[in-house]
Amino acid sequence: xxxxxxxxxxxxxxxxxxxxxxVEPVKPVAPVAxxxxxxxxxxxxxxxxxxxxxxxxxxxxxxxxVETVLKNGLKVLxxxxxxxxIESLALVIKRGSTSDPAGKAGLAAMTGAMLxxxxxxxxxxxIAAQANALGAELRVMPATEGFTLSLAALPxxxxxxxxxxxxxxxxxxxxxxxxxxVHDQRVAQxxxxxxxxRVAAGNAFASALYGDGPLGHGVFGNATSVAALTLDDVKKFxxxxxxxxxxxxxxxxxxxxxxxDLANKLFGGWKPVAAKTKAPEAVKPVDRPRLxxxxxxxRPQTVLQVGQPAVPMSSPDLVALRVMNSILGGSFTSRLNxxxxxxxxxxxGAGSGFSxxxxxxxxxxxxxxxxxxxxxxxxxxxxxxxxxxDEPLTDDEVAKGKSLLAYGLVEQLQRADSTSxxxxxxxxxxxxxxxxxxxxxxxxxxxxxxxxxAAKRTLDPKTMTITVxxxxxxxxxxxxxxxxxxxxxxxxxxxxx
Amino acid sequence: xLTTVLALAIASGPPPSTPLSLTSESLTLDNGxxxxxxxxxxxxxxxxxxxxxxxxxxxxxxxxxxxxLFEHLMFMGARHAPYPRFDSIMEAAGGVNNASTSQDFTNYxxxxxxxxxxxxxxxxxxxxxxxxxxxxxxxxxxxxxxxxNERRQSYENRxxxxxxxxxxxxxxxxxxxYSWTPxxxxxxxxxxxxxxxVTFFRTWYVPNNAVLTVVGDVEPxxxxxxxxxxxxxxxxxxxxxxxxxxxxxxxAEKRVSMTDKVEAPKVIVAWQSPxxxxxxxxxxxxxxxxxxxxxxxxxxxxLVHTDQLATSVQxxxxxxxxxxxxxxxxxxxxxxxxxxxxxxxxxxxxKLTDKGPTKAELDAARARLETDxxxxxxxxxxxxxxxxxxxxxYGTANSLQTDLERYTRATPESVTATAKAVLVxxxxxxxxxxxxxxxxxxxxxGGAK
Numbered sequence: 020x021x022x023x024x025x026x027x028x029x030x031x032x033x034x035x036x037x038x039x040x041x042v043e044p045v046k047p048v049a050p051v052a053x054x055x056x057x058x059x060x061x062x063x064x065x066x067x068x069x070x071x072x073x074x075x076x077x078x079x080x081x082x083x084x085v086e087t088v089l090k091n092g093l094k095v096l097x098x099x100x101x102x103x104x105i106e107s108l109a110l111v112i113k114r115g116s117t118s119d120p121a122g123k124a125g126l127a128a129m130t131g132a133m134l135x136x137x138x139x140x141x142x143x144x145x146i147a148a149q150a151n152a153l154g155a156e157l158r159v160m161p162a163t164e165g166f167t168l169s170l171a172a173l174p175x176x177x178x179x180x181x182x183x184x185x186x187x188x189x190x191x192x193x194x195x196x197x198x199x200x201v202h203d204q205r206v207a208q209x210x211x212x213x214x215x216x217r218v219a220a221g222n223a224f225a226s227a228l229y230g231d232g233p234l235g236h237g238v239f240g241n242a243t244s245v246a247a248l249t250l251d252d253v254k255k256f257x258x259x260x261x262x263x264x265x266x267x268x269x270x271x272x273x274x275x276x277x278x279x280d281l282a283n284k285l286f287g288g289w290k291p292v293a294a295k296t297k298a299p300e301a302v303k304p305v306d307r308p309r310l311x312x313x314x315x316x317x318r319p320q321t322v323l324q325v326g327q328p329a330v331p332m333s334s335p336d337l338v339a340l341r342v343m344n345s346i347l348g349g350s351f352t353s354r355l356n357x358x359x360x361x362x363x364x365x366x367x368g369a370g371s372g373f374s375x376x377x378x379x380x381x382x383x384x385x386x387x388x389x390x391x392x393x394x395x396x397x398x399x400x401x402x403x404x405x406x407x408x409d410e411p412l413t414d415d416e417v418a419k420g421k422s423l424l425a426y427g428l429v430e431q432l433q434r435a436d437s438t439s440x441x442x443x444x445x446x447x448x449x450x451x452x453x454x455x456x457x458x459x460x461x462x463x464x465x466x467x468x469x470x471x472x473a474a475k476r477t478l479d480p481k482t483m484t485i486t487v488x489x490x491x492x493x494x495x496x497x498x499x500x501x502x503x504x505x506x507x508x509x510x511x512x513x514x515x516x
Numbered sequence: 517x518l519t520t521v522l523a524l525a526i527a528s529g530p531p532p533s534t535p536l537s538l539t540s541e542s543l544t545l546d547n548g549x550x551x552x553x554x555x556x557x558x559x560x561x562x563x564x565x566x567x568x569x570x571x572x573x574x575x576x577x578x579x580x581x582x583x584x585l586f587e588h589l590m591f592m593g594a595r596h597a598p599y600p601r602f603d604s605i606m607e608a609a610g611g612v613n614n615a616s617t618s619q620d621f622t623n624y625x626x627x628x629x630x631x632x633x634x635x636x637x638x639x640x641x642x643x644x645x646x647x648x649x650x651x652x653x654x655x656x657x658x659x660x661x662x663x664x665n666e667r668r669q670s671y672e673n674r675x676x677x678x679x680x681x682x683x684x685x686x687x688x689x690x691x692x693x694y695s696w697t698p699x700x701x702x703x704x705x706x707x708x709x710x711x712x713x714v715t716f717f718r719t720w721y722v723p724n725n726a727v728l729t730v731v732g733d734v735e736p737x738x739x740x741x742x743x744x745x746x747x748x749x750x751x752x753x754x755x756x757x758x759x760x761x762x763x764x765x766x767x768a769e770k771r772v773s774m775t776d777k778v779e780a781p782k783v784i785v786a787w788q789s790p791x792x793x794x795x796x797x798x799x800x801x802x803x804x805x806x807x808x809x810x811x812x813x814x815x816x817x818x819l820v821h822t823d824q825l826a827t828s829v830q831x832x833x834x835x836x837x838x839x840x841x842x843x844x845x846x847x848x849x850x851x852x853x854x855x856x857x858x859x860x861x862x863x864x865x866x867k868l869t870d871k872g873p874t875k876a877e878l879d880a881a882r883a884r885l886e887t888d889x890x891x892x893x894x895x896x897x898x899x900x901x902x903x904x905x906x907x908x909x910y911g912t913a914n915s916l917q918t919d920l921e922r923y924t925r926a927t928p929e930s931v932t933a934t935a936k937a938v939l940v941x942x943x944x945x946x947x948x949x950x951x952x953x954x955x956x957x958x959x960x961x962g963g964a965k
Contacts, residue, residue, distance in 0.1 A: 021584045021666065021698050023591065023615040058595075058649065063749025067596045067642050071634040073609050079560050102558075104536060104890035135811075144821070147811035152876070154883035156810050172887050173535070200824060207780070207827045207849050214675050214779045315777075319668045351612065352603045361600065364661030367669045387669045419608045426610035426629050429561050433895040 092263035106271030107435035117233035125240020128161035165447035222514030261292035312507035321489030326383035339473035345420035394496025548724025553736035562732030573693030581700015595646035766942035798922035799934035805881035872932035
């Protein structure tokens, strides 16, 4: 039903852990009520007079996935957890929308859809029924730099689950009749989504930041680009993906050796392909507009997104930037949420996040704000983003960010699906396997000055691209709010100028 | 939020040895507050969930949305931890929280490192005993703006969002406690007063109206000790009787047509269905799964795959205490109408009620539910919420097996009988059509087909 905060806000913090900051009230926060003069206390209430101390916490060590490389180059990555009620199996391939050839945005995602649409002479419905009978559903999750095929069910089902996964990945039917249906459906869904300001904002923001480069379009492409794709495009795309750029990630109670044996048996025959066919990913700087507008007349809210390309996951600033983000917009008490939501009531939630990966994915600060306060809301958003770079952070804020990131990791590692996602992201980004284990120790050594320095190196608030999606009348509020911005570059809901 | 919880909590299946278990110890304080504890030492963390038996159905006339608005105010500071210390104290040490409000319940939780447990108790006790003393009009005003923004973001500016509200408002007759939505109307939110806040708190936020659950790296004895220390001084109070519910069945089909800023037509068909945990409730979950869960499901096969009338179709049993909502919704593929969608849905429903599901379909639906359940058991918070819900619905938190058996016992015949009883002509049909021609972007550049 209706929640206090939208958890999707936290998703903005990209691949890793949710975070936090402290409301070191920048400006006076909402009113603290005075204690009534003749206060009546309940008998026994004095127990509340003393805030409990918070004792030291026992150490927590994140696991290092166990890696085995098969002869054909496929990596098997296993996180074993005794007694876990769920086993998750995921095949991750380092090909996502950044591997879409020029003009073929959405091809990786369509390839995923076609893998699901029939394999080993079985129809899509047969595959779905087979998965259902195991208590599972095949999930195809295309992402920017990789895509994942996954199944999860009780650990006792691991053998048939792995068999189904291998069928889908290695023996796709790529049937022409199915293609027509899947293709029509995807194009129609992409058209439906254009009615969503949120989707239009994502399209326009990506395109403004990265132009027609590999990160310049959404994972699913758009109705136009996908309409132009053919089944041959899909076949070619998949033929170029080999085991050398894939990993089988298993999380659950099935022992490592059993997973490796299954992988050898089921995926050992996957033929390697020449590495040279890997699509290049040249993410080049583009001449970014300062202000972008996508018109959605008469809307009750405006979607604001402010950001720029940031750094890859391999950056030495990674951990410091995560702390910075937790303070700025990665948690409930973050500066952005405290200002735009709690203090000013402009929005249901404001936040920020990075998309760390192989490439320099974006940093974005965002909020859906009431239409008639768009000007002041943008002003506050820009103020907070500028301040995190320009002014020193407090030690308390940094300590808070560290605590939240550390427990956020514990939280994510409780579930097989989120653990599998973390391991998959490391694999796709080419990160060392001990990255999770070394994360907390690295956090602990950071200082406030290092966090601010990382923010300064990475972010340039004065040139960030501002995407505004909503009623065009809001433009007149910007000057009134004292913002000096150039005339907007208008874009369509597809993101195109 | 509620849907997720229920989806996780429904489970089961005949696989002979279900390895799933969820056990706990409980203690009822003298003031009626029920405490439930389930240790798990595999993670250095803890989840505390407090579940109040009050929801939007308990709102007064002219105050729709109030229970949820009040939920927001629970974070605006109490006597010993003034705003914003509820959040800042726990976040400083790595803890986070959230809350949600449904028609029947309001649920609050905190999760974090296990060293925060005593702090969680202190914060919950503070707000349960003193929130009213320090409530102000300013706090009410600030959260009202935020909730109004939530309404805009979650419904008004989201495709088909207003149709979702219409379903809730139209399926039950005017005056029925489910005939308004937890998010409420702007006018009613604006009408809420400081006096309403204080009265609502003193009426419903009392220990004998709550269940508090702790799951994590702590022994039950310690949980009970902390509960006694921090919460036993809060006095119990007489609770008002819940609103009486008038008979409410729809006797004929009711149609609602609306337009929205969307690209494709959509139809939503809704029926009143068996209330939570009563006969037929589990069958409705299974029915929803058979109809639309996964690509082998009946309505997906017919509407999306074979006839290509729809781009998506979904069914759901929204389980509630006074009467549930069973609904089917489908979005039309280009060139198709809600009329065609409805005809195809009705045709498939007729087949199902005539011949019933196969044993294989039923077993697969059960297997999926069992996996959902196992998935939920992985994390502390979901377990805490499940235990609390079981306590409220079954009278004891250790009701996993009871809950599972509802699904294990279902047969193709019982599912068919439920389908016949629920999917009757007295239903609500909401049709949404696009407000205007598709956007320029789509007309000029959209799909080449």
